[in-house]
Amino acid sequence: MSKNNVLNVTSEIGKLKTVLLHRPGKEVENLTPDLMERLLFDDIPYLKIARQEHDAFAKILKDNGVEVLYLEELAAEAIADKEVREKFIEQFLDEGNVTGQGTREAVKKYFEKMDNKELVDTMMAGVRKNDLENYTAKNLADMVSRDYPFVLDPMPNLYFTRDPFATIGTGITLNHMRTETRNRETIFAKYIFEYHPRFKDADVPIWFNRDETTSMEGGDELILNDKVVAIGISERTDAASVEKFAEKIFADGQTFETILAFDIPKKRAFMHLDTVFTMVDYDKFTIHPEIEGPLTVFSITKGDNGQLDIKKEEATLEEILKKYLEVENVTLIRCAGGDSIDAAREQWNDGSNTLAIAPGEVIVYSRNHVSNKLLQEHGIKTHIMPSSELSRGRGGPRCMSMPLVRESLKK
CATH class of the missing domain: 3.75.10.10 (L-arginine/glycine Amidinotransferase; Chain A)
Known part of the structure; x- marks a missing residue:
């Protein structure tokens, strides 16, 4: 076109x-x-x-x-470049209010294993706390709101x-x-x-x-x-x-x-x-x-x-x-x-x-x-x-x- x-x-x-x-x-x-x-x-x-x-x-x-x-x-195809993908993940976590350092590191590690299509699908689906492997709480933001089931809300x-x-x-x-x-x-x-x-x-x-x-x-x-x-x-x-x-x-x-x-x-x-x-x-x-x-x-x-x-x-x-x-x-x-x-x-x-x-x-x-x-x-x-x-x-x-x-x- x-x-x-x-x-x-x-x-x-x-x-x-x-x-x-x-x-x-x-x-x-x-x-x-x-x-x-x-x-x-x-x-x-x-x-x-x-x-x-x-x-x-x-x-x-x-x-x-x-x-x-x-x-x-289209979203998966748009982040084919490695630098664009990394920028996309960082912005998505910022806008998803993932502020705890330990939580953020655990989510990024979780995303690392995924191809671009799986990554986009997962972002849309939301990330449950029990999706993540054990992670270390590194600041106050990691330690509060323990009873809420999602790290990233579904869309x-x-x-x-x-x-x-x-x-x-x-x-x-x-x-x-x-x-x-x-x-x-x-x-x-x-x-x-x-x-x-x-x-x-x-x-x-x-x-x-x-x-x-x-x-x-x-x-x-x-x-x-x-x-x-x-x-x-x-x-x-x-x-x-x-x-x-x-x-x-x-x-x-x-x-x-x-x-x-x-x-x-x-x-x-x-x-x-x-x-x-x-x-x-x-x-x-x-x-x-x-x-x-x-x-x-x-x-x-x-x-x-x-x-x-x-x-x-x-x-x-x-x-x-x-x-x-x-x-x-x-x-x-x-x-x-x-x-x-x-x-x-x-x-x-x-x-x-x-x-x-x-x-x-x-x-x-x-x-x-x-x-x-x-x-x-x-x-x-x-x-x-x-x-x-x-x-x-x-x-x-x-x-x-x-x-x-x-x-x-x-x-």
């Missing part, structure tokens, strides 16, 4: 060409009831079935001509590859995640884009970086077309981050002219914008009905002297979308038709979270059968994937995928 098209995403619905996934690993089996709240899970998926479901997801993509890349494989949210970074145009946001639990996830993308042969010489622009003090997550970033980006101001993404992103991307000369900032309720049920709103065709969207009432939208454009021009939009969501997408009509397909019971149940399992692989063609969870039927009635082609275990992580097909290349939409 040439330097100029290593990344290209200018819509949510352009034909998907290359996507990044992470096949769930042993990190899921390192979840315990006591750790679920800290690690942002409501339940513990059964890994064997979760992997079968994820493989079915990947097969749908491959059967439709999509190149599927895996985060764990079970990694199969939601949408959040740690997001492709927008020919660049990325390398995100600063809201929680310390998830912020370490972005280290893999950092090394992939800096050192992987496929990306390191591509001069990939970064619209937002992981060292920022405010947070931003990929589930809040939607590319409506080559002129309009929608970003959720949510439980996980700060308003200040949206402004930083807008300043960077406008200054670069990309095609985007407007950022629509969706101010959504700051609660777990509406965790990210794509939890409640996804694009399925040029003029059709899935939406959770509860989002419409409390939704406020701001438009951000490039003003004079590099300043941002920010305006509160005084119109319905349909009218705002019609205006900025330059379409005659907009159809909002409400999760489970807005039925108070069906919508609540299916929204819990991400009924409004779809992955478009082409205009009017999406991947959906099998369990959201009421919403899926509605999509079909609106002329949307649905590829239905199994979802009993993956859905326990509170994320749908869009959450589990990071598009790297989409075909540009025809005018």
Whole structure:
């Protein structure tokens, strides 16, 4: 792939060409009831079935001509150089808060025996204290917190590859995640884009970086077309981050002219914008009905002297979308038709979270059968994937995928 098209995403619905996934690993089996709240899970998926479901997801993509890349494989390939691998381990231990000298030495010794793929898989899975051979406590940090079972916490949210970074145009946001639990996830993308042969010489622009003090997550970033980006101001993404992103991307000369900032309720049920709103065709969207009432939208454009021009939009969501997408009509397909019971149940399992692989063609969870039927009635082609275990992580097909290349939409 040439330097100029290593990344290209200018819509949510352009034909998907290359996507990044992470096949769930042993990190899921390192979840315990006591750790679920800290690690942002409501339940513990059964890994064997979760992997079968994820493989079915990947097969749908491959059967439709999509190149599927895996985060764990790219990360292992990115640290092929011995010095890069050593730097990676040191930074991972720093960010994992492994401060005890004896503990740190024991973990590094544990890692020494592994090839790069095993190393990455182990880092993602987490390191239990009983994984390490006997080591000598050398300072106070080694001696305290003896009852906690992990030296390095597992990273079970990694199969939601949408959040740690997001492709927008020919660049990325390398995100600063809201929680310390998830912020370490972005280290893999950092090394992939800096050192992987496929990306390191591509001069990939970064619209937002992981060292920022405010947070931003990929589930809040939607590319409506080559002129309009929608970003959720949510439980996980700060308003200040949206402004930083807008300043960077406008200054670069990309095609985007407007950022629509969706101010959504700051609660777990509406965790990210794509939890409640996804694009399925040029003029059709899935939406959770509860989002419409409390939704406020701001438009951000490039003003004079590099300043941002920010305006509160005084119109319905349909009218705002019609205006900025330059379409005659907009159809909002409400999760489970807005039925108070069906919508609540299916929204819990991400009924409004779809992955478009082409205009009017999406991947959906099998369990959201009421919403899926509605999509079909609106002329949307649905590829239905199994979802009993993956859905326990509170994320749908869009959450589990990071598009790297989409075909540009025809005018």
